[in-house]
Amino acid sequence: MKSAQEKSWFSPSHPEGEVERNEFSVARGDDVIGRLASIRLEKGDTLPDIARHFSLGVNAISAANPGVDVWVPEAGERIILPLSFILPDTPRKGIVVNLATMRLFQFKEDGRSLLVSTYPVGVGTKERPTPTGQMRVVRKATRPTWHVPASISDDHRKKGNILPATVPPGPQNPLGEYALYLSKSGYLIHGTNKPASIGLNATNGCMRLYPENVKMLFNDTPVNTPVTIVNQPYLVGQRNGVLYLEAHTPQEGSGASELEKINEKLRTIEKKAARTLDWRKIKEVQTEARGIPVPIFEIRQGSENDAAKKPIEVEHPDTLYGRPEIPELKLDAWYVLAADVRDEIDALRIAAVINHQGPHIPARVFSKSNSYRVIAGPFNDINEAKEAAKRLKMDLDIDGIVIEPVKEG
Amino acid sequence: MKKSHLLISMMLVLVSTLMGCATSGELEKVQAQQKLIDAKAEQALQDAQAAKAAADAAKLKADEVTTRAENAEKAALERERIADEKAKRADAAFQKSMLK
Structure with missing residues (x-):
């Protein structure tokens, strides 16, 4: 269905x-x-x-x-x-x-x-x-x-x-x-x-x-x-005889005046068209503020193109451009234990936030029997690991623990 | 005058005799009926009590289920609130980390 x-x-x-x-x-x-x-x-x-x-x-x-x-x-x-x-x-x-x-x-x-x-x-x-x-x-x-x-x-x-x-x-x-x-x-x-x-x-x-x-x-x-x-959080414009309204959450402090401006503009359009706009829909678009142009009025009646309103379904690409890459694990590398949490979603979220730092800090989740560990790394040496731990603390308030390489033999 | 007095007295005696016979016969019948009714009443009372007890038990169960449902709902809402808070905290921390 x-x-x-x-x-x-x-x-x-x-x-x-x-x-x-x-x-x-x-x-x-x-x-x-x-x-x-x-x-x-x-x-x-x-x-x-x-x-x-x-x-x-x-x-x-x-x-x-x-x-x-x-x-x-x-x-x-x-x-x-x-x-x-x-x-x-x-x-x-x-x-x-x-x-x-x-x-x-x-x-x-x-x-x-x-x-x-x-x-x-x-x-x-x-x-x-x-x-x-x-x-x-x-x-x-x-x-x-x-x-x-x-x-x-x-x-x-x-x-x-x-x-x-x-x-x-x-x-x-x-x-x-x-x-x-x-x-x-x-x-x-x-x-x-x-x-x-x-x-x-x-x-x-x-x-x-x-x-x-x-x-x-x-x-x-x-x-x-x-x-x-x-700074225009509310935008109105037309395409193919249809009037669209696009609303965004206003930047701090500019909401009320910008709303008044756009409503004045819409009242002028209404007067010019000599037809009533759907103000309930307008208010809904402004309140939801989804940042998407929404058709609110046919300037030329019967001109609304249904096909143009439909979103195009896009295939998922094999790789996402610019997605942070996580290097393979290495036993002889240094790591930082960034978090040890019970909830998997929490762990995945922390790892994702760390992965999207700039410059990049790779991070992954290790599943334990009753917890999930977020491990940042691999790092080439102790200095790199310490620098990453410092950034985690400074930028994300994470107290990371530096982990030394596994000694083989 | 004496004759009429006598007649009246005789009729009264007859009536009272007849009445006496009816009372003792009916009494047993009434008593039997009373017993039956009483038994019925007892049964009805017991049935009512049983029904009330069942209703009370059902209500108790329903209340318990409602309470448990409410608690579960509260717990779910709390979990959702905590998850939302965690997500918001993560977003806020992330935004801060994106400054120069």
Whole structure:
């Protein structure tokens, strides 16, 4: 019965390679790009891994699938890939970042048509938010050096970690391999050594992208490209004569005013169309805030295309791009015992969180008779193991125990 | 006058004699009926008591089952709450770890 229902809603299975993630053409007069998709999870999947493979932020995949465990989702569960977006309400020129949706749009004219590339981003925290406004790219750098700001240096010192004044290119560098410096001093669009942070409020005001995405953006962005940063949690737009509404959880403090703005916009549309909008549905979309464009109104009656509303069912890829790899166990290696817990889900979750640290710390779960152990490693020497234990303590408040190699013979 | 008095007296004696005969015969019958009814009442009482006891026992069982169900539900909710909390704690710790 369930599969019959699913069959009626989900389109037949498509190879994942066919699903468009980043590049879209924008039809004249349209504001909505892309198409929703769905995928059936397999054992060992995590939402951040699925998100990265499909160029989504962890915020977007979590909001679209409320109630699904981020780190230990059930195998066989089908989730939505929110690969449809309403373009921000800005001029379609240069780079536009919407902080509320944590998504960057890069507009390009191609003869008579408009092309847009879009990537998920990580943005500033509540304490150190990304500034909104107009700016431009003033400089570009590959393999940038990170000049550690005093504020970040202080934060680390308080945690007992002394940072150098500059961090050279490499796995320890949080800027990753590419950086675009903005005209607003101190703010950059850059890569990351923590890919799982894309779609989180985790930066000091910069915007970070997946390594594979920042490379594409970098190669495609000339110096002086205008950059517009907006905060639009509620978006309204049309495609093929249908009006769509997309709602995201607002960034701290901006909810009420943004809601009033979008409702005013909808009232204007209602007045112009001389027909009543379904305000109950509008409120429902705004409350659920699933970050998915939802059709709310037929501007041209009878124009709603049912096929376009159906999510495309995508086959699970053999390997997920960027998924952290866990090296094989070695008897002569060092390890860190990160946790010993009774619940398997707890253990799997801890291991997954450790595995998604940047730089990568491999971790796996060992099943015991009445408990589950999370073991980080293998590490080549005691220093590597101690460094990992230090990071586990500093970043995750885990008291790890260093385990020395097995002595053979 | 004397004749009528005598007649009345004779009739009274007859009536009282007849009444006396009816009382002793009926009494036994009534007593027997009373016994039967009493036995029936006793049986009914016992049946009622048994039914009440059964109902009480059933209610007790139902209450117990309800309590157990409620407890199980509470425990499930508590487990769910703890699991949610653990997941939230893990997410919060993860988010913190993603800062520069």
